[in-house]
Every structure is written in structure tokens, then in C-alpha cells.
Amino acid sequence: MPKCTIDGKEVEFKPGENLVSVAKRAGIEIPVFCYHPGLSVVAQCRMCYVEVEKMPKLQTACSTQAAEGMVVKTQSEAVKKGRAGTMEFLLLNHPLDCPICDKSGECDLQDNSFGHGSEFMRHSEERRTYVDVDMGPVIQKNMNRCIHCTRCIRFGDEVAGIHEMVAIKRGNNIDITTIDGKQLKTEYAGNYSDICPTGSLTLKDFRFKKRAWMLKKTPTVCEGCSKGCNMEVQHEGNVVYRCVPRENLEINKYWMCDEGRFNYQYVQDPSRIVDPMKKAGDSWLVARWEELLSGLRTDAAGASVLFLVGTDLTNEEMKAIQDAARALSPKIQIQSFGTPGVETSGQDGPRDQILKMKSKTANLKGAESLGISPLLGSAKSDVVVVFRGGRAELPRIEAKKAYGVGVFLEKERNFFHAILPGLSFLEKDGTVINHQGVPQGMKRALLPRGRCKSTGEMLMLMLNQRNNEVTA
Ligand code: SF4
Ligand code: SF4
Ligand code: FES
The missing domain is CATH 3.40.50.740 (Rossmann fold)
Structure with a gap:
């Protein structure tokens, strides 16, 4: 297998593999927002900056394939400065409301801000604001928290097979929404909430019922059909709050359907017979x-x-x-x-x-x-x-x-x-x-x-x- 060097470690890689994935295998975490292993690569958030020897500018690790003899630095001063700049840019319009956000505790934006952002912000202008959008029975949208990573648009197009999420307008006025504001149609809508790296797309069934860090997590298998999707049950005090997919590339990859996701509800239905x-x-x-x-x-x-x-x-x-x-x-x-x-x-x-x-x-x-x-x-x-x-x-x-x-x-x-x-x-x-x-x-x-x-x-x-x- 060919080899490259990341932060001084020699790492083997499969031809075509990108630097985020190669580094992960070597135990080196490169922060990402727009990159998701189950979706196409668009390299638009600029969070995954790395320095590659002999290349004059910082490179996006998600769109850079590893090459034989390549030497990569993920912790240089230039990389740190680049990532801090990206965080500052992404937070220009993001409200400082982690304590009241449903994603708090499991939010990539929160984690990457803590790990790679700066404690100071130069911006003092008013932030743009939007009203919440009801996207149907499964998802509620809060555009104020969106960082335009387009994971949701790509999930619809590439996995759910339905072009229902779009980006309208441009620049500061960009809006990630559904076509003509229609409700989501896919029967896989819960995945929008899983892949959104911020608190922008939240699951109606779960939002504001429990803080993420209080949940106990049990890995199991969905019983909804003969597919056997791998999932995690998240619960506390003998009450289930949500089920999310677990990665299994041979069976369900990163996804699960809404029927399987919400199937747990009958288990705690008050009309279930629990006495002989x-x-x-x-x-x-x-x-x-x-x-x-x-x-x-x-x-x-x-x-x-x-x-x-x-x-x-x-x-x-x-x-x-x-x-x-x-x-x-x-x-x-x-x-x-x-x-x-x-x-x-x-x-x-x-x-x-x-x-x-x-x-x-x-x-x-x-x-x-x-x-x-x-x-x-x-x-x-x-x-x-x-x-x-x-x-x-x-x-x-x-x-x-x-x-x-x-x-x-x-x-x-x-x-x-x-x-x-x-x-x-x-x-x-x-x-x-x-x-x-x-x-x-x-x-x-x-x-x-x-x-x-x-x-x-x-x-x-x-x-x-x-x-x-x-x-x-
Ligand atoms: S709603 Fe979430 S997934 Fe969609 S573009 Fe915004 S941040 Fe990304
Ligand atoms: S998540 Fe859906 S597709 Fe997967 S096993 Fe459950 S019911 Fe079947
Ligand atoms: S994760 Fe690489 S540019 Fe967004």
C-alpha cells in the first residue's frame, strides 16, 4: 500500500482516499463541516485546512487525495490561523445561544469553535435573523443556526433520491430551505437532523425533551424490517428519547428510515398491556x-x-x-x-x-x-x-x-x-x-x-x- 506522512506519522492509504479519512485512521482528527463520508465532496466550508509540503497555500483535506510520499501538517501555525479564520467567518451570523440550542453538547460547530476558534471576535454588526420553518412532521428548521454546509441538500439529492432542499439567494442573504417552502416528502427525513452539523435541522419528536449529554446510549438493531439497520437507542430513566443510525457499511451505511426511527414509540405506549x-x-x-x-x-x-x-x-x-x-x-x-x-x-x-x-x-x-x-x-x-x-x-x-x-x-x-x-x-x-x-x-x-x-x-x-x- 502507498504511504504518506501526517504530523510526522507514516500512514498507509488506499488509492483515492482523502486526507480526512487517512488521518482519522492514524488517530488524527481533522475538523470538518461540509464533508460527510456518505455524501459527495464539495469542499466549501474550509474548516479542514491542512498544510501540504510543496503546495504554496493551505489545502482542504476533504478534497485532497493522499499521494505517495506526501507530507501533511495538521497542526502548523498557518493551519491554526486558517481554521480560526474559518470559525470567525462562520460565526459572523451565528447566534451565541448554545445554552438554549437543542444541538448543544453534540454540535460540531460548538466543538470546532472550542477546539479551533478564537476567543475574540472582531464583528460587531447586527446578525441576520430568520423565523423558524416547519418542514413537516419530522423536521423543524432554524435558519439562524445554519452554516450553509449543504449536507442536507446533498443528502436529499444523493441518498434520499429527492431534490427537496435548496439554497436560494446568495451571500449574506442565502437561505437553505425546501423548494417553494413545501414540507419534506422523503420517508428518511430524520437523517437530515443527524447530518446537520449545527442546531439548524432538529427532530420534532426529540427537540427540547432532553439534553444530549444526559442520554445513555445502547447500540442495537432496528426491528422495523428485514434490513436490520444498525442503530443506537438513546434513553434515560427507562424512557427512550430517540433512535439514531449507527454506521454499518455492509447494511445501512449511515442512514435509517423514519418508520424504523420512530418504531420505538409503541414500547412506551400507555395502552401497552404490561400486566397478565x-x-x-x-x-x-x-x-x-x-x-x-x-x-x-x-x-x-x-x-x-x-x-x-x-x-x-x-x-x-x-x-x-x-x-x-x-x-x-x-x-x-x-x-x-x-x-x-x-x-x-x-x-x-x-x-x-x-x-x-x-x-x-x-x-x-x-x-x-x-x-x-x-x-x-x-x-x-x-x-x-x-x-x-x-x-x-x-x-x-x-x-x-x-x-x-x-x-x-x-x-x-x-x-x-x-x-x-x-x-x-x-x-x-x-x-x-x-x-x-x-x-x-x-x-x-x-x-x-x-x-x-x-x-x-x-x-x-x-x-x-x-x-x-x-x-x-
Ligand atoms: S441546515 Fe444544517 S445541514 Fe443544511 S446547510 Fe444548514 S447547517 Fe448544513
Ligand atoms: S431503519 Fe427502516 S429500513 Fe432500516 S431496518 Fe429499520 S425499518 Fe428497515
Ligand atoms: S470539510 Fe473540507 S471544506 Fe468543508
Whole structure:
């Protein structure tokens, strides 16, 4: 591999790689604003100045490709002066309102100002001001904080496939907005907020709910479809405040869709059933776990029993259900359910040109790998037990007795005679296999709500009751 020298360190690089990326691999951070590894290079903010031997002027590292024998300095006096000048220029029109800005604590402008700016400012003129713009259900725009890096425009054009963000007017009057002030249309709008290096594009669902530095971060996998986008759940006090994508160049690159980003909301929906419940006439009563588990065990020993396994469950849960069914009765049938019309991975495929897949559950491949055949049509049996993670679409159930085990909302309970509340994807660890066949780990971010139990615990308690009876 060819080599160049950065700040005295010899570094290998791949042909075509730019200096920001080569330096990063060597542990040297070059500050950027307009550069993003998932977007085209425009070199317009001038924050990434470096000095390159034999070149008379400072160079922008994002648009300079490393070359064999190149000698680069990222900390020279000329570089420091250049970056401080860029910061002074960018802050000419930026309000000094970090304490009340939603981006504070995770803002590139704040960090780069602290790391590379000057403590003095020569500018004393009035700053330009704009009113906030409502950009639709996902994004709110504050143009006062914009530094015209155009990441958002390029994200629309190059990733979301929609030219909806534009720069209008020029110079001091420039305005980054949507065409004719229309609302954003893309179903990937949350990414605008992730890539904006300032507090200009904020997520409506999150803004002003929590300071960034108070959030705990758990890396996990989105359960919204069979793509398996890598994401980070940001939470505090057992409440999720937002989900953001995590980089995985093989799967989702740097992005995620809005459906996956906001999917977490059902987990903390006040109508989620978090107590064991049984139907009593037209009403529902809170029940004891022992009562429901022993009822389920007795009913599962019947002649015609169907265990329906959601393709939104993890491999470990599905395997535990298979093992429990074998231990309870050889007559129990097991089938999977998830997305109507996408019963097998052969029927799965892209839902758009970006990330979304047709299967709206994360683990269709996992169910197939365990040999669980899909339910076709409605679920007919004397007893039907539905195990569900939260996203699998409930089929039509024709049964004398139906149990729901897992995550259900109140509006869904009338399908059943009893609900045994389980854990959502944010409350458990486990493995899911995405449409490419890549196994990935889901990580627990939250504690269980109410009296919810894991599928494994419920099955163990149920089998243990049986064993107690056998030995009694
Ligand atoms: S809104 Fe944000 S991403 Fe768009 S140009 Fe302004 S600073 Fe850059
Ligand atoms: S494409 Fe699928 S896996 Fe990725 S964020 Fe959207 S719903 Fe989640
Ligand atoms: S990051 Fe290089 S010019 Fe903006």
C-alpha cells in the first residue's frame, strides 16, 4: 500500500482516499463541516485546512487525495490561523445561544469553535435573523443556526433520491430551505437532523425533551424490517428519547428510515398491556401469572393446538418456544407469522431504492433457519397461542381459546382470552438474521415494564409447574 506522512506519522492509504479519512485512521482528527463520508465532496466550508509540503497555500483535506510520499501538517501555525479564520467567518451570523440550542453538547460547530476558534471576535454588526420553518412532521428548521454546509441538500439529492432542499439567494442573504417552502416528502427525513452539523435541522419528536449529554446510549438493531439497520437507542430513566443510525457499511451505511426511527414509540405506549390479563365476559381483569401459565399448560396439552411464532422474535426465543412445545406435547404444531404476503424470504425484497424491505419484521430468516414453516391464511385450531415481539401483524384467529404471549396494545386484546405480557426488542438481548443472512445482536436498553416477563421465563415457569406436578 502507498504511504504518506501526517504530523510526522507514516500512514498507509488506499488509492483515492482523502486526507480526512487517512488521518482519522492514524488517530488524527481533522475538523470538518461540509464533508460527510456518505455524501459527495464539495469542499466549501474550509474548516479542514491542512498544510501540504510543496503546495504554496493551505489545502482542504476533504478534497485532497493522499499521494505517495506526501507530507501533511495538521497542526502548523498557518493551519491554526486558517481554521480560526474559518470559525470567525462562520460565526459572523451565528447566534451565541448554545445554552438554549437543542444541538448543544453534540454540535460540531460548538466543538470546532472550542477546539479551533478564537476567543475574540472582531464583528460587531447586527446578525441576520430568520423565523423558524416547519418542514413537516419530522423536521423543524432554524435558519439562524445554519452554516450553509449543504449536507442536507446533498443528502436529499444523493441518498434520499429527492431534490427537496435548496439554497436560494446568495451571500449574506442565502437561505437553505425546501423548494417553494413545501414540507419534506422523503420517508428518511430524520437523517437530515443527524447530518446537520449545527442546531439548524432538529427532530420534532426529540427537540427540547432532553439534553444530549444526559442520554445513555445502547447500540442495537432496528426491528422495523428485514434490513436490520444498525442503530443506537438513546434513553434515560427507562424512557427512550430517540433512535439514531449507527454506521454499518455492509447494511445501512449511515442512514435509517423514519418508520424504523420512530418504531420505538409503541414500547412506551400507555395502552401497552404490561400486566397478565384474562377476559371475564365483556371485560378484562388483571390475573395472577400462575393462573394463566397453568391454564396455558393445560390447554396446550389438548388435541388441536397451534403455536404461532412472530418473525419479530429473536432466534433464542423461537428456539425456546420450539423446545417448550416438544416438552409439552408432540401434537403441538408450530408456524410463523409476520408480514401478510411476505411469508417466506423468497417473497421478500426491497420496498424502495434505499433501505426498506418488504418484510416488516426483523427475523423472517431466523424463523426459516429453525425450520418453522409459515402460516398461510388464518390460524385455525382449538387452542392458538400467539408469541409476538411487537411488529408481526396478527392473523385472523379462529379458535375456542386464544392466548397472546408477548407485546400487545389494548386495542389488540380482543383477539384473545388471556394476555401474558412479554418483552419488546428494546427490553431483551437476542439474535436476528437479516435478509442478507447476517446474524446481528439486539441489546437490552430498557428494564421490563410493569409485570412483563421474558418469553424464556414464562416458558420455564410453565414447564416447571408441569415438572412439579409430575414429581408431586
Ligand atoms: S441546515 Fe444544517 S445541514 Fe443544511 S446547510 Fe444548514 S447547517 Fe448544513
Ligand atoms: S429500513 Fe428497515 S431496518 Fe432500516 S431503519 Fe427502516 S425499518 Fe429499520
Ligand atoms: S470539510 Fe473540507 S471544506 Fe468543508
